[in-house]
Each structure stands twice: as C-alpha cells, then as structure tokens.
Amino acid sequence: MNNVILIGFMGSGKSSVGRVLADKLERKFIDMDDEIELGEEKTINEIFSEYGEDHFREIETSYLEKLLTKKNKVIATGGGVILKEENIAILKRIGTVVFLHTTFESLLKNLQGDTKRPLLQRDDSEEVIRNLLNKREPIYFNAASMIIQTTDKSVEEIANEITSLL
Numbered sequence: 001m002n003n004v005i006l007i008g009f010m011g012s013g014k015s016s017v018g019r020v021l022a023d024k025l026e027r028k029f030i031d032m033d034d035e036i037e038l039g040e041e042k043t044i045n046e047i048f049s050e051y052g053e054d055h056f057r058e059i060e061t062s063y064l065e066k067l068l069t070k071k072n073k074v075i076a077t078g079g080g081v082i083l084k085e086e087n088i089a090i091l092k093r094i095g096t097v098v099f100l101h102t103t104f105e106s107l108l109k110n111l112q113g114d115t116k117r118p119l120l121q122r123d124d125s126e127e128v129i130r131n132l133l134n135k136r137e138p139i140y141f142n143a144a145s146m147i148i149q150t151t152d153k154s155v156e157e158i159a160n161e162i163t164s165l166l
C-alpha cells in the first residue's frame with residue numbers, strides 16, 4: 001500500500017488521526033510540522049515571526065519534496081499545504097490524499113485557546129478561521145482522492161473508516 005497523506009484545516013485532527021491510523025496500519029507516522037520544527041530547530045511560531053509566512057511556505061515545499069522518496073508512511077500535513085498548486089502536484093505523487101472534512105463550528109471548538117498556530121494569534125481569530133476556511137475548503141476537496149466527514153466521530157472511528165476505504 002502507498003503512502004497515506006492527511007490534509008485538512010488546522011484543528012481538523014490530522015495529527016491525532018494520523019498517529020492512530022499509522023498504528024493500525026503498522027506504519028511509521030510523519031508529521032510535517034514536527035519535521036519542519038526539528039529540521040529548522042525553531043517552532044512554527046518562531047519561523048513565522050522571524051521570517052514571515054512566505055518563507056515558511058518555501059520551507060514547507062522543500063520538506064514536502066523530501067517525502068517523495070518515502071513509502072508506506074502515514075503523513076499529516078500543515079493546513080496550508082494546499083495553497084500552492086505545485087504542492088498539490090507533489091502530494092498526489094506521494095500517495096493517497098485524504099481530506100478530513102468537518103464543520104466550521106467544530107474547527108472553532110478545536111482551535112479555541114490555541115497558541116501554536118501563528119495565523120490565529122489575534123483577537124479576530126474566529127473571523128480569520130471563517131475566511132481561511134471559505135477560501136481553502138474548495139481546494140481541499142479538489143486536491144483529495146478520499147474525503148472523510150469527521151464531525152462527531154472519534155479519532156478511532158475516523159481511522160477505521162480510512163482503513164476500510166484504502
């Protein structure tokens with residue numbers, strides 16, 4: 001079986017589902033944001049505040065390219081990975097792209113009080129989430145070859161659903 005790549009908005013559960021799914025499939029789990037933080041020796045917050053979002057996006061693409069050599073992994077991406085067309089093409093070459101789709105309300109709940117995501121460290125974060133989601137949702141749908149509705153499902157249920165569809 002090929003690599004499984006999880007895409008979706010911040011707070012959609014890519015990392016927690018990815019870990020459980022990797023366990024079930026007995027595969028290694030790779031979290032792109034963790035790889036970036038380890039490799040760059042900086043948090044995502046630090047990369048954004050020191051160099052800006054554009055620079056982060058360049059780094060993100062270079063870490064994505066590194067995944068082209070991987071096989072049989074479960075990979076969780078950052079929510080903005082679909083913003084570049086070139087990244088989507090790479091994702092599709094890496095493996096099966098799975099979109100974890102959920103409602104605005106549930107994302108809002110999951111992201112409440114978040115301190116790790118630089119794009120949300122502002123007073124109007126609810127508005128930011130709404131705007132980003134409106135812009136990105138069609139892109140996630142287009143980029144994915146599998147779409148999983150995750151609202152009101154446990155991480156375990158979501159992982160089982162993906163496994164049964166692979």
Ligand code: S3P
Pocket residue numbers: 008009010011014033044077078079080081116117118119
């Ligand atoms: C981002 C999502 C984050 C991280 C960065 C930017 C985004 O990953 O890559 O903060 O633009 O949606 P998660 O989706 O894992 O939170």
